[in-house]
Amino acid sequence: MNKITIFKVAISLVILFLKQEVNAITAQEIHRADIVIYGGTSAAIMAAVQSVRLGKSVVVVSPDIHLGGLSSSGLGFTDTGDKSVIGGLSREFYHRVYLHYQKKSAWNWQKKENYGNKGQGTPAIDGNERTMWIFEPHVAEQIMEDFIKENRIKVYRNEWLNRELGVELKLGKIISFTTLGKKKFVGKMFIDATYEGDLMAASKVSYHIGRESNQVYNEQWNGAQPLVFQHGHYFKNNIDPYRIIGDTTSGLLAGISGKQTILKGVGDEKIQAYTYRMCLTDQPENRISFPKPDHYNPLDYELLIRVFNSGWNELFNKYDPLPNHKTDTNNHGPFSTDYIGMNHDYPNASYKRRREILKAHENYQKGLMYFMATDPRIPKNVQENLNKWGLAKDEFKDNENWPYQIYVREARRMIGSYIMTENEVLGKKEVPNSVGMGSYSLDSHNVQRYVTPEGYLQNEGDVGVKAPKPYGIAYGSIIPKKEECLNLLVPVCLSSSHIAYGSVRMEPVFMILGESASTAASLAIDNQTNVQDVDYAKLKTLLLNQKQRLNLQD
Template sequence: MKNYGVFIVLIAFGLFLPSHTFLKTRPTQTYNADVIIYGGTCAAITAAVQVKKMGKTVIIVSPDKHLGGLSAGGLGFTDTGNKEVIGGLSREFYQRLYAHYQKEASWKWQKKEEYGNKGQGTPAIDGTNRTMWIFEPHAAEQVFEDFVKENKLTVYRNEWLDRSAKGVVKNAGAITSFRTLSGNVYQGKMFIDATYEGDLMAAAGVSYHVGREANSVYGEKWNGVQTEVFQHGHYFKKPVSPYKIAGDPKSGLLPEISAEEPGEKGSGDKKLQAYCFRMCLSNHPDNRISFPKPVGYDAARYELVARVFATGWRETFDKYDPIPNRKTDTNNHGPFSTDYIGKNYDYPEATYERRKEIIKDHALYQKGLLYFLQNDPSIPADVHQQMQQWGLPKDEFTDNNNWPHQLYIREARRMKGEFVMTEADALGKTKVPNSVGMGSYSLDSHNAQRYVKKDGFVQNEGDIGVHPDKPYSIAYGAILPKENECKNLLVPVCLSSSHIAYGSIRMEPVFMILGQSAAAAAVLSIENKVSPQKLPYEKLQAVLLKEKQRLEW
């Protein structure tokens, strides 16, 4: 009782405990399964379903309360590339969404015919394959929860890996167990790291990279610093002064601009492409909440976007991609938008407490931007008028003040595994060995920095979009650590890839594909009493083809 009394006093005075300091309300326990999956992403769910399909026991240890990662966190306008290469459980996910939207009850704020007839954006319904690639967050989350219920999956939520030296126990090069901050221990024969961050992989002593490699490392063109390369519209098309007093360097830089040099073109650095929240917005009067003025709001930090409007720029709503029921998947677009450029560099290696600060900072930035666009007198009348039509949907993310519960971690750690996927592989120019799935999206990297050019004007750097020649295969070795580093771990999300190749691979349908393939490899390795690195590929290939995975173009 004394501990609870202290806790109440701390709350009363605003002295909260660190976010991952737990009061022990139950004794610690040890849980066992053939396969232990760490993470709550879409890849974690498809992996667990596949383990169950193959007759083995599985436990999902999820730091997240909500399952599905970005697929259920606002990314409803799916980045698919060529849909023909999406197979297995990944395709089933989208088929289930199609079935959901065949029900009249699923169309609360809009008639189904109205959505289809208006052709809002890319056609959502693929009548031939009965799949739907555009959907609301809550609908996607329900599909993942249906997977859990139907397959009787064991999921422990709000369980955070102990990332200390004692958190992961290894014996003879293999993980035997890991511990969470609650004190619980999870023992298994095989482990899968399905997180966006790669925390289990890192804690297990597996080699990885953070940031952009120099082009010279893998003989690439689009990796590293890419100054004066503009392949999307996310750059300053007209000269804009970066200084508080336009044209006066002595006045200091405006907020959200770095004072650092961008680096030599093609060189490597530790910078990351920007993160953001994929925002679900509504323009239905009965289902929208006006953007609230966030605590800590400072209009001055958005002066740069006001100057962009002053140049005549009017692309504000180009990525308000329509999804069912008069909602959007709103993504970054333009030189100053929802991407919080340069504020995520320390995220991959950061403590849980520091990550929480970064996530909160990203939310404040985006909420402030929305409020600024909707209310600030510097906003042009036409933009202001259209912004007034939008708000947060009342029926999404209802336990998080209608704000997405998942930050878009576009890239964090990337493993250095048995095989490294590089630019040429992701452009379809090579034939990789032992395919476990396919990708087809363009090499897609968002901006990594905003800096001052030598001419005294502001510019962004890092935005790349290069289309592959054709869909490409992803090598089995790319989800495997080197055997001398870990003999019983598979990594389908923070897989082995260069920065720029990862720009194509990092799509949610691909993560589901690789999660399923990783699980099949884990089970077969148990059955054949070998490490995943020594598993005969022919045995894995046979199972994947049976599961309708697409492996070759």
């Protein structure tokens, strides 16, 4: 082969390579917006709506097909706290719930006058404020979809961030991110509104997982909390943990981490338990019997028999009523729907591993209901009452009537410009530059189930300490440190200690912070500044004009 031929071949190869590169770039969809929101939660939807109202182009990139997060996935018995500090778009959501249930057509399984109007510390229907705080899952989802449609918001569903290589950073800013579906999203400002904080983590922003030691932030209720019993989620009697009672060589029952001496206030990398908030009904025409899960082993629920045998009888205490003979069914008692200790690796896990964890939680919870409905050792009166209940046929219809979203009570938490702690929640420390308010108790579910030094079974991690009054949530807690990222806001996995997050992590608050995050992002765009340099006085004025509550004086 002579030199001319070699040169022609080389030129041809270069041209072929360039064509392939051009085709690859062409094949990748590129979408641009002023504000790019990652997540399909209630915070994401409110952030998107507010972006449009402030005249910004916006796109929502949602790993979820169904929008609204937990608000649309069974958590209809709203954790309101002090509802007077819920303002802005969050209150508008609950006003739309109210309007829905004013229609006669909304009451298809129950007459409105027969609904008990029970809420969580407040009436479900507040006629004076024209709000309703309790609702069916499909109602919440429809309202979320209405928000999207009315504001002509573009949503890309089932699009998952490429966590390894998808985020493009330059000079401290996110330029774009790419999904596993090969879509690229370019923006001026970015909001991570996921429960997991994946965009935040992929953008190299600092975060924490687990319980900090009490010494880190001078707290009392962070860290491990052995023998702290502030709810009813613990073993009140001595329960033997072994497969064969009294035989320590027979092995532990399922779900027990082992014998431990746990020191109070010590930090660890463990997180509070997750659950699915099932929507159950006792309406025969709308009821589906509890299904047998894919992997069912009655031995996984042996401990429950011992709990019943100890005299416990509170099974139905958290079948909180929703309209139309339905429930928001929450964990209650020492052995319940929380799959304690089985989620500790979830926050940083790969997508594949997360799917395994979610499936294990689903199997556990379905198996629990099936076990109680069918096992002959369950007390007869309990079993008869349980079998009056089942999954609601008209909820989650494309998911075998099972909630779309697990309750991620806690995952990653950003270490941002300001860190919320129990001292702010309990009123011991003033909050600078508030962008919303919380009011719920310091609330952590159990973290682990272990054998005490005395040889008996116990749960650990459950805390419930009332906040004396509503408190502000600092702007600095939803933005990263300036040296880490200049154009990202994080309204869900915000900067908070474990125990303070137990108060902040309520759906109305996430909506509030989503709206505040998009307002700050819009200001940053208008003033061509970083999120850390937003003029708080201007931000406060905008938020108050949006009827947000920032402190008790506003």
